[in-house]
Amino acid sequence: MAGVGYDNPEYLNDSAVDSLIDTAMGQDINASYSTWSQASQQANSNYPYLWIGTMDYTYFVSDSLDISNSTHLIYPHGGDIWGNIYDWNRINETAEA
Amino acid sequence: METKYIIGAIIAVIAIVGIAAVALGGGSTEHAPNELVTCVAAHGEEPEFGFDPMHGWGYHDSGTDPLIQSTILKRDKDNNFVNDLAKDYTISDDLKTYTVTIRDDVKFTDGSKLTAKDVAFSYNKAKELGEGADLSSMKEAKADGNKVVFTLNKSDSTFINKLTDVGIVPEAGYNEDTYGQNPIGSGPYKLAQWDKGQQFILEKNPDYYGKEPYFEKITNLFLDSDAAFAAVKNGDVDIAEVPVAYANETVDGYHMEYFDSVDVRGISLPTQNDTGLKSEDNITVGNNVTGDPAIREALSIGIDRQKLVDGSLNGFGDVCTNGVAKQLPWSYDQGKDGQVDEAKSVLAAAGWKDTDGDGIVEKDGQKAAFSIYYNAKATERQAIAVAVAEQAKEIGIEITPEGGSWDDIDPVKFSQGVVWGFGSADPYSIEHQYDSRVAWPVWVTTTLNISTTVQ
Numbered sequence: 001m002a003g004v005g006y007d008n009p010e011y012l013n014d015s016a017v018d019s020l021i022d023t024a025m026g027q028d029i030n031a032s033y034s035t036w037s038q039a040s041q042q043a044n045s046n047y048p049y050l051w052i053g054t055m056d057y058t059y060f061v062s063d064s065l066d067i068s069n070s071t072h073l074i075y076p077h078g079g080d081i082w083g084n085i086y087d088w089n090r091i092n093e094t095a096e097a
Numbered sequence: 098m099e100t101k102y103i104i105g106a107i108i109a110v111i112a113i114v115g116i117a118a119v120a121l122g123g124g125s126t127e128h129a130p131n132e133l134v135t136c137v138a139a140h141g142e143e144p145e146f147g148f149d150p151m152h153g154w155g156y157h158d159s160g161t162d163p164l165i166q167s168t169i170l171k172r173d174k175d176n177n178f179v180n181d182l183a184k185d186y187t188i189s190d191d192l193k194t195y196t197v198t199i200r201d202d203v204k205f206t207d208g209s210k211l212t213a214k215d216v217a218f219s220y221n222k223a224k225e226l227g228e229g230a231d232l233s234s235m236k237e238a239k240a241d242g243n244k245v246v247f248t249l250n251k252s253d254s255t256f257i258n259k260l261t262d263v264g265i266v267p268e269a270g271y272n273e274d275t276y277g278q279n280p281i282g283s284g285p286y287k288l289a290q291w292d293k294g295q296q297f298i299l300e301k302n303p304d305y306y307g308k309e310p311y312f313e314k315i316t317n318l319f320l321d322s323d324a325a326f327a328a329v330k331n332g333d334v335d336i337a338e339v340p341v342a343y344a345n346e347t348v349d350g351y352h353m354e355y356f357d358s359v360d361v362r363g364i365s366l367p368t369q370n371d372t373g374l375k376s377e378d379n380i381t382v383g384n385n386v387t388g389d390p391a392i393r394e395a396l397s398i399g400i401d402r403q404k405l406v407d408g409s410l411n412g413f414g415d416v417c418t419n420g421v422a423k424q425l426p427w428s429y430d431q432g433k434d435g436q437v438d439e440a441k442s443v444l445a446a447a448g449w450k451d452t453d454g455d456g457i458v459e460k461d462g463q464k465a466a467f468s469i470y471y472n473a474k475a476t477e478r479q480a481i482a483v484a485v486a487e488q489a490k491e492i493g494i495e496i497t498p499e500g501g502s503w504d505d506i507d508p509v510k511f512s513q514g515v516v517w518g519f520g521s522a523d524p525y526s527i528e529h530q531y532d533s534r535v536a537w538p539v540w541v542t543t544t545l546n547i548s549t550t551v552q
Contacts, residue, residue: 006510006517006529007529007530007532007535007536008529008530008531008532008533008535008536009365009367009510009511009515009517009536010365010366010367010368011367011368011369011382011383011511011533011536012368012531012533012536013368013369013533013536014531014533015533017531017532017533018532018533018534021527021528021531021532024254024524024527025192025251025252025253025254025255026192026252026254027254028192028254029254029255029257030426032254032255032524033426033427033524034427036427036524036527037421037427037428037429039527039531040419040420040421040427040429040527040531041419041429043527043530043531044419044420044432046368046390046393047366047390047393047394047396047397048365048366048368048393048530048531049363049364049365049366049420049517049530050363050364050366050393050396050397050400050485050514051361051362051363051364051397051417051418051419051420052361052362052363052364052400052402052405052406052409052416052417052481052485053361053362053402053405053406053410053414053415053416053417054357054358054359054360054361054362054414054415054417054422054423054520055341055358055360055361055362055410055413055414055477056341056344056355056356056357056358056410056413056414057338057355057356057358057360058338058339058340058341058343058344058353058354058355058413059137059336059337059338059339059353059354059355060326060329060336060337060339060343060348060351060352060353061335061336061351061352061353061354062334062335062336062350062351063350063351063352064130064335065133065335065336067336067354069354069356070174071174072174072356073162073172073173073174073176074172074176074358074359074424074522075356075357075358075359075360075520076157076161076358076359076360076520076521076522077157077358077359077360077518077519077520077521078138078157078161078360078520079137079138079338079356079358079360080157080161080162081135081137081336081338082137082162082164083161083162083172084174085162085164085285085310085312085315086285086307086308086309086310088133088310088311088312089311090130090131090311
């Protein structure tokens with residue numbers, strides 16, 4: 001199955017990263033974000049990945065459909081176009097998809 | 098190249114025949130205004146075990162909605178946590194106990210009442226099967242009246258994210274082999290039909306407790322990207338997800354909508370030299386080229402990502418040098434990009450020199466050459482691997498792009514570069530990416546159950 005054991009495939013071994021992770025896990029979530037940032041910065045000082053970029057999710061949408069793009073949620077890996085399905089509407093009922 | 102186009106054309110023809118068959122079965126491609134026909138992979142590919150959150154349905158890196166089932170919390174458009182089944186919740190100061198009060202007005206689609214016991218059961222079962230969210234920090238979930246108490250085996254500030262990750266199933270009658278075919282949930286929709294390999298149909302759940310959606314029925318077609326685009330051109334779908342390669346096309350009656358994502362592409366570079374170390378499943382670890390930090394640094398500062406985004410992603414993306422998308426609360430400033438001369442100096446300072454005049458540097462008789470593997474089904478990953486290889490030559494590094502299936506990639510994932518996709522709204526992803534304790538052989542047995550959803 002895809003990606004079994006994908007964790008740390010680069011075999012990074014940096015105890016400063018591990019220790020920042022432990023600190024973040026023990027902090028209030030809002031306070032932890034800056035520690036997670038530091039953990040990522042410390043990890044990336046070893047250049048374990050060649051990071052490229054984030055990708056957009058692209059959809060052809062019928063002109064008769066309103067997917068309310070102001071209420072869309074954050075797009076994780078794999079996307080989630082239906083996350084705001086509650087706000088979708090048919091805007092021109094005579095237009096056939 | 099030509100073969101690829103021919104294959105594409107054949108796939109398109111097959112797809113059109115396939116759509117025609119579906120359409121004929123349904124009477125016509127026309128449908129009522131309050132019915133929706135989609136071709137979106139919003140929750141990954143067709144789920145192998147059906148629509149069962151215990152097998153990972155609705156979890157595809159934190160941040161998706163299972164639709165057929167409810168979750169304890171959801172995220173709103175600003176990425177704040179909001180209640181779904183929860184009435185309220187408390188977190189202990191030591192971050193080891195999360196207590197959630199469950200609302201008492203929710204029914205499953207079989208008419209039975211959803212209780213705290215169903216919530217506890219779902220979390221314990223999801224942990225046991227280990228196919229969706231990482232619940233490794235959870236010791237147990239236990240119902241106490243209308244509350245569910247999550248006891249953790251360590252402090253875990255990220256556990257609140259896990260409260261968005263598991264769709265709740267009824268404990269009574271749950272069977273992990275059959276539930277996914279006929280799921281019973283409490284979400285806005287229920288599964289009406291699943292034609293394996295073709296489509297699934299959702300119908301509105303009349304008893305849903307939350308905001309009522311307008312669309313009564315959603316038919317989602319399983320089509321590959323060429324077929325999805327063909328369906329758009331044919332006017333068969335209301336909405337179709339297409340790869341960025343198609344995003345500049347125009348089709349009458351449709352417009353393009355695109356969304357920034359936190360879905361990042363990155364290439365893992367083995368940080369260790371090949372010293373004969375094997376992972377527990379006997380896979381070679383390390384690479385004597387990427388094991389030199391100068392090689393990794395040179396690539397990171399020398400590759401021109403904007404050029405890659407403009408080319409490989411057709412302009413539909415954003416440069417990211419550190420793996421953290423800008424929308425996430427733990428994002429930080431970007432690093433160096435496209436500095437070819439500086440990259441060359443880094444290599445020279447570390448002793449890498451082109452001694453045989455072939456444009457590729459060497460050190461101690463070792464040529465700066467390695468491979469980057471990518472999932473051949475993902476067109477953007479292929480484009481990235483090929484473009485990185487081309488740019489790397491300018492710096493003096495020879496990269497061979499190798500496409501394959503995950504089965505092909507598995508044996509080389511610790512010794513060659515691999516193109517990955519990550520993108521979770523849960524900062525615990527940092528732990529998965531970098532924590533040494535999840536990689537080194539002595540720890541492997543405790544961590545291999547973590548996730549099967551990365552693609």
